[in-house]
Structures are given as structure tokens and as C-alpha cells.
Amino acid sequence: MKDRLAYWWFRYGAELALHAxxxxxxxxxxxxxxxxxxxxxxxxxxxxxxxxxxxxxxxxxxxxxxxxxxxxxxxxxxxxxxxxxxxxxxxxxxxxxxxxxxxxxxxxxxxxxxxxxxxxxxxxxxxxxxxxxxxxxxxxxxxxDLSEEQLIRVFGHPPREHEMRALDRGDIADAVAGLALHSGSWTPGAVDLPVVDPGKLDYNELSEYPRRMITAGIAQARMVEGYFDHNPDPTLRDRVGMLMRVEWLKLQKQGTAGDEAFGLLYDRVAAHTQGSREATASLALLAFLFESCDIFENPPADWSGTAA
Known part of the structure; x- marks a missing residue:
């Protein structure tokens, strides 16, 4: 498979399904x-x-x-x-x-x-x-051994490298719209979001393929940030972050972490995707939220590098 991001996506989906x-x-x-x-x-x-x-x-x-x-x-x-x-x-x-x-x-x-x-x-x-x-x-x-068409039938449309490079703010707007936000999903000052830490991937026990996908998605983090900065709704960024933070905290309470939590959060963002372009935008949005610490946790200051 020529597209590395699609390959990582399918491998992650295949491994996660068998564990989760x-x-x-x-x-x-x-x-x-x-x-x-x-x-x-x-x-x-x-x-x-x-x-x-x-x-x-x-x-x-x-x-x-x-x-x-x-x-x-x-x-x-x-x-x-x-x-x-x-x-x-x-x-x-x-x-x-x-x-x-x-x-x-x-x-x-x-x-x-x-x-x-x-x-x-x-x-x-x-x-x-x-x-x-x-x-x-x-x-x-x-x-x-499945063809890409067969893999799509089993795991859905993957995000793709060329789509990631071509994403624009309109794609992010569609991904945000799919979250079905409402004003009650955010309370100003309800949570203090920390600064992203380079050890976050290790601390949250993410395996190879989610790591690669998050890294690919973070390449568009500045574009996603630009979408929020230029949106006429000044509360949109915080409402999106709070909504996904609540989803993450629910998973934590259930004892769900690592790759399975990543998959469930992706499914929440990508619930209405119809193709690879939408799937790629969903991954870019999720990676942005990961980087900005709305979802998953930063390692504590005294963390030694051993997974939690």
C-alpha cells in the first residue's frame, strides 16, 4: 500500500479490533x-x-x-x-x-x-x-492480504497522506460540525488545560500506529488552530475542547486508555465521515486536540519514562 497513513490506519484498526x-x-x-x-x-x-x-x-x-x-x-x-x-x-x-x-x-x-x-x-x-x-x-x-477495497469494507475509509497535505479550514469546519456542539457543552473556566509534553505518547501507552497517525495529523495543527482563530464564534475552540475533554474523562472513568481510547475518541469525531477526505480532517482535528491537551494526559513532572 503506497499511502503510509492509510496503511497505519488499517493496521491499527485490525490490531485494535482483536484486542478491544x-x-x-x-x-x-x-x-x-x-x-x-x-x-x-x-x-x-x-x-x-x-x-x-x-x-x-x-x-x-x-x-x-x-x-x-x-x-x-x-x-x-x-x-x-x-x-x-x-x-x-x-x-x-x-x-x-x-x-x-x-x-x-x-x-x-x-x-x-x-x-x-x-x-x-x-x-x-x-x-x-x-x-x-x-x-x-x-x-x-x-x-x-486484503486489498484496499476489502479493507475499507471491514474498517471504513482511512485518512490519507495526500489528503492531509491538501486539507483546508473548510474540511476542519465540516469535522467540527459533525460533533453536533451545543452551548451547554462548555462552561468557561471549568477545566485548566495543561501544556503539551513530548513524553505524552509514551505516558498514554499508545502503540506504533496511533503514534504515527497522531504525528501525521499534528502536521496540520497550525492550520486547525488558524480555523479556530478566524472563526467568528470566539467560544468555538473551547467548546470543542471541552466536549472532547468530557468524552476523554468518561473513558478514564471506565478504565479505557491507550489505543482503545484513541479509537473511541476518533470514532466520536469521525462519526459522520463519508470518505477519506473527511476521515483525514477528523484525524487532524483529533491530533490538534491531543497536542493542546484537551484529550489524554501529560506525564507528571517526576515521571521516569515508564508507561503508566
């Missing part, structure tokens, strides 16, 4: 990726009636593969082992055409031994079937 999405959201992401990779060969299965999904979260027709997705927010080992056994037995009973059964999970650091043993036992007892497990890294590998 749980339960049904993770399953939906799995289905989106599989449809992008395999097209009509893959069929997502939705629950219907009293039998639900009949122990099948997705089906690949060319290989007669039944996929079972399990991505809990919290691991209950006994429940997990029980689910594997029940789901496989149910799939084997209700999908007689099944030649392969794949257990898809969200465990980045590996499987617990009891879980692995349960899978190996199923494999031993069913030598005529292909039994496998897919960790999150497998899905990440699948996205690496």
Missing part, C-alpha cells in the same frame, strides 16, 4: 473479515428460533468447515472447556456435512492447558475430521 472487541462484537468482526477474504464461499450464521445457530457461527462451503467463535470478556476455565465439548458435539450432530471444525478465540497469549487438552481430545476421537484453533494472530494475518 469481545463476545458478539468479536464474532461480527470475524464474520466481516471472513466475508472480505472468502466472499460468498463463507456464510455467516445468525441464531434463529429455539435452536439458535445450531452450534455454528460461520460456514465455509468449499471446505465444509464449521467455525465456532468464543471471545469472552473474562475467562471461566471450566465453562470454556465445557463449551468446547458441547459446541463440537452439537456441530457434529447438526451439521452432517462437516469435514472441519475450527475454534476461533480471542486469547492473545495462548490457550490454557485444559482448553488445549480438550481440543486435542476432540482431535484424537475424530480422526476423520480436521480440528483446529485460530488465535487472534490468524485473523490479523488474513487482513494483511
Amino acid at each position: 472487541k469481545k463476545a458478539t462484537a468479536f464474532q461480527d468482526h470475524f464474520n466481516d473479515v471472513m466475508e472480505a477474504v472468502y466472499g460468498s464461499d463463507f456464510v455467516r450464521v445468525r441464531p434463529a428460533g429455539k435452536d439458535g445457530d445450531r452450534k455454528c457461527d460461520g460456514y465455509q462451503q468449499s471446505t465444509d468447515t464449521v467455525f465456532q467463535v468464543y471471545a469472552p470478556s473474562r475467562i471461566d476455565l471450566a465453562k470454556w472447556v465445557s463449551k468446547i465439548k458441547e459446541d463440537f458435539a452439537g456441530a457434529k450432530d447438526q451439521w452432517p456435512s462437516m469435514k472441519s471444525w475450527i475454534f476461533v478465540h480471542n486469547q492473545h497469549d495462548g490457550l490454557p492447558p485444559d482448553t488445549l487438552q480438550a481440543l486435542l481430545k476432540i482431535k484424537e476421537d475424530n480422526p476423520s475430521l480436521v480440528i483446529d484453533q485460530w488465535p487472534p494472530s490468524h485473523l490479523l494475518g488474513l487482513t494483511a
